[in-house]
Amino acid sequence: MSTKDFLEKDYYKALGVSKTAKPAEIKAAYRKLARKYHPDANKGDASAEERFKEISEAYSVLSDEKRRKEYDEARSLFGGGFRVPTGQRTGQQGGFGGFDLGDIFGGSGDNSGLGDILGGVFNRGRTTAQNRPRRGTDVETETTLTFGDAIDGTTVALRLTGEGPCPTCHGTGAKAGTVPRMCPSCQGTGQSSRNLGSFGMSEVCKECHGRGLVVDDPCPACTGSGRAMSSRTIQARIPAGVADGQRIKLAGKGAPGERGGPAGDLYVRVHVKPHPVFGRSAANLTVTVPVTFAELTLGAEVKVPSHRGAPVTIRIPPGTPNRRTFTVRGKGVRRKDGTTGNMLVTVEVMVPKDLNSKARSAIEDLREATAGQDPREDLLERAKEA
Numbered sequence: 001m002s003t004k005d006f007l008e009k010d011y012y013k014a015l016g017v018s019k020t021a022k023p024a025e026i027k028a029a030y031r032k033l034a035r036k037y038h039p040d041a042n043k044g045d046a047s048a049e050e051r052f053k054e055i056s057e058a059y060s061v062l063s064d065e066k067r068r069k070e071y072d073e074a075r076s077l078f079g080g081g082f083r084v085p086t087g088q089r090t091g092q093q094g095g096f097g098g099f100d101l102g103d104i105f106g107g108s109g110d111n112s113g114l115g116d117i118l119g120g121v122f123n124r125g126r127t128t129a130q131n132r133p134r135r136g137t138d139v140e141t142e143t144t145l146t147f148g149d150a151i152d153g154t155t156v157a158l159r160l161t162g163e164g165p166c167p168t169c170h171g172t173g174a175k176a177g178t179v180p181r182m183c184p185s186c187q188g189t190g191q192s193s194r195n196l197g198s199f200g201m202s203e204v205c206k207e208c209h210g211r212g213l214v215v216d217d218p219c220p221a222c223t224g225s226g227r228a229m230s231s232r233t234i235q236a237r238i239p240a241g242v243a244d245g246q247r248i249k250l251a252g253k254g255a256p257g258e259r260g261g262p263a264g265d266l267y268v269r270v271h272v273k274p275h276p277v278f279g280r281s282a283a284n285l286t287v288t289v290p291v292t293f294a295e296l297t298l299g300a301e302v303k304v305p306s307h308r309g310a311p312v313t314i315r316i317p318p319g320t321p322n323r324r325t326f327t328v329r330g331k332g333v334r335r336k337d338g339t340t341g342n343m344l345v346t347v348e349v350m351v352p353k354d355l356n357s358k359a360r361s362a363i364e365d366l367r368e369a370t371a372g373q374d375p376r377e378d379l380l381e382r383a384k385e386a
């Protein structure tokens with residue numbers, strides 16, 4: 001923590017308490033937030049870890065009467081970014097020193113173990129980012145499936161390109177036959193400390209840029225970064241019943257972790273090619289079946305296709321309206337729970353473009369025979385309603 005931190009960070013806001021909050025209030029706010037954002041409860045969530053550090057830092061200052069006073073004074077005196085006067089030091093320097101965990105989590109007699117966990121976290125905070133195991137990044141990719149494969153599930157080969165350890169130097173950044181050495185400037189911590197007056201100033205080591213290691217002979221393949229782009233092909237299992245546009249998470253199939261960290265996750269956006277006959281609505285298959293006016297009016301038995309099965313016959317009762325949908329149970333898509341959706345068959349009248357003379361005369365007879373029925377009888381009247 002530095003004076004710069006004091007001027008830039010609003011510790012009261014971080015804990016969600018007022019500037020006049022009593023110590024008990026601050027403690028309660030911290031306990032609540034610390035449990036919520038504790039890294040063990042938010043595995044792999046970098047933003048929670050950031051937040052956790054922020055509230056811990058805020059508490060370490062506001063819970064200490066003397067430091068809180070210093071903080072309040074610093075904020076009111078040189079809120080505008082004045083240089084810090086040289087002089088007395090508080091003895092606090094970086095990290096979370098002087099912060100009594102037992103005080104927060106029940107004291108020495110009644111240690112729930114949370115203090116130990118926190119201790120681990122704080123120690124982790126002292127090691128440099130470069131030395132810490134790091135979770136691999138999440139990777140996004142896309143794949144296109146046939147209609148049938150989306151329904152049945154399939155295995156696809158996915159080519160993934162991403163940054164990984166340089167294969168030439170195995171990620172060390174050092175030329176073959178050499179190894180990086182500990183940064184002499186920061187003793188491998190990646191942090192350098194300067195005393196700027198009231199508060200210690202801790203910043204990223206200029207010599208090693210926070211890595212804690214320096215490379216004398218850089219690896220020519222990666223110019224010392226230790227990172228390289230590579231591609232790999234993996235076999236990914238796509239579960240049955242995926243829909244077009246769906247995003248599937250394949251845990252642990254993302255970029256590999258570093259220094260023993262877990263791999264990231266792979267997200268696959270699925271595109272499904274349309275089928276010439278069938279459509280999908282969740283677990284139901286849809287199909288539109290052309291019928292004649294006579295079939296709907298007089299009734300008929302119609303053979304309709306099912307997906308990957310024998311055709312089924314549906315009975316159209318006389319007087320069936322156009323676009324009515326019939327449900328054929330169990331002929332849809334298999335769900336995760338083992339049940340199967342239905343096939344929804346919609347009948348649609350095809351109006352013939354060309355008629356032979358016999359058909360034309362029959363339709364003309366029909367028109368004459370039904371001349372008394374006006375389907376638009378009350379349409380104009382009903383249209384007047386507000």
Ligand SMILES: [Zn+2]
Nearest residue numbers: 166169219222
């Ligand atoms: Zn390299």
Ligand SMILES: [Zn+2]
Nearest residue numbers: 183186205208
């Ligand atoms: Zn260094």
